[in-house]
Amino acid sequence: MSEREFNVEPVVELLAQLAQEKVYGPLDLLSRVEDNDEFYMRLAREALYSALRYLSTERRNVPELEKSVELALRVIEKRPYFAKELALKALAKAMSG
16 A cells, blocks of 8 residues: 555645644654554554644644544554654645645
8 A cells, every 4th residue: 555545645744744843842742753562652652643633622623634544543553654744844845835
């Protein structure tokens, strides 16, 4: 499964919004994922949970986010460095906008 097979833009958008607000914790956790053992998968899940939790308190709506998060977690499990790619794309997007 590759990024082209599904839309990860909602996850990137979510993380970029955090970076724009200088909330880097979830991106930092994603950047630490190195393989698919349980420790690193827990980091990835924790990062996405924290990002969702933060934005839910802000009452922001990101269309198609639920499916995008589920699929991103599946890809991260198969290809752990995808987590770093998400964090990099989000940070670049935040810095560009």
